[in-house]
Amino acid sequence: MFTKKAIDLIIELRSTDSIPHYNDGSIKATIDEIIALYEDLIKTITEHKEQKKEPYYLTHAITFHNSINRDKRCILAYLNERLNRIKEFRWSSGQSLLPDLLKEKLSQNEIQFFSDYDKILTEYNSKVGLDLTVDPQPPKELYIEVRVIKELGEVVLNSGCTVNLNLNTTHFLKRSDITTLVKNGSLEHIL
């Protein structure tokens, strides 16, 4: 049956919330299938030029043509969905560097995409003068109290001041400066 590999790609993507390993093998196999189907289709049409409107051949042509389109759609959807998840990662984590765990799951092009996307977003943020990934909703207070749960040592914050973030100390800091640190689990917000 055609398009089996392509559907497996989609199912693989649906079965998880995160970004699965880039399935190079299946994509290549699907592309090979497209090429094989295409050559077969062209061969049939050219060999039977006279009778190509007869149902006997037309059924063949329709089936193959649709299978090719289906394969194409599956691959495009697969890649598109992965890009969406990469973008989502950039927004939710606020990190401009890919962690190694994630990086090894991406293809070369996707890594390139991430860094380009990051560049655009960072440039926009610096022009606006606001990190858009930090506060999707307006915060109530500018300063929050945090406890350090991972030893960080001396850290220079975005606003320019230097803090000593030693383990189990609490600090009263500007919210926008340390949101990223709270998000990646180094600090804890105390209410």
Added chain:
Amino acid sequence: MSYFDINDILAEEQKITCNFFYDAYNLGQLEEGSRDSDMKKGSSIDLPYWMALPLAKSNFVSVIMPLSYQDEYKNKLNTEPNLISMRNFPYYDKIGVQLSDFFGDRKLKLLLFKAFRDRFLDIYKKSVNLKETDISKILGNMTYQEREVFTYGYKSSLEYDKWRSRKGEKVEKNTNNLSISSSLSSSSSNNNNNNNNNSNQNSSGSNKSSQSTTVKKRKRMFDDE
């Protein structure tokens, strides 16, 4: 149907039994275990919806409504909509609408609408009231569209609780586990305003992103197939 939507693509995999009116050149390979290179006239075979549609439009095949949309199942759906498990038909409503156009069966559309309306109240109640239970089993019995409704209700009730306990302003650790495997992130989560299961932590962590993406994300999370 959106071109890039992975659920739409999978919905169109619904198998439909097709009967070939003519011999077909070199299509024997569609049938598993067939030794002929050609498809014989009159042979019937299960084809996915996306392939059956163009063939039927050109009048090369006759199509039969899938078993799950025939009277027996429809009657069940009509009488006991809440008791039916959609575990085996995760796209029942989505592809059902397409099929009702395809087969010219307007009644099917009305039935699907009625069934959804009846199931909706139950889904809504569950989504708002079942906060500290394992919801993966409940989700398994719903179609993907119903899961979307459920996750909206589920998420908003969690956020309401958070607001009531004055934790709404808390900056939290990002529990979005895109980069790390789910076991790692769930064990190291410092989300202390609810001690629910893993899915709850994810939902409260993902309130940083917009609502629609959150729901999409949660929808994916509960796929256990």
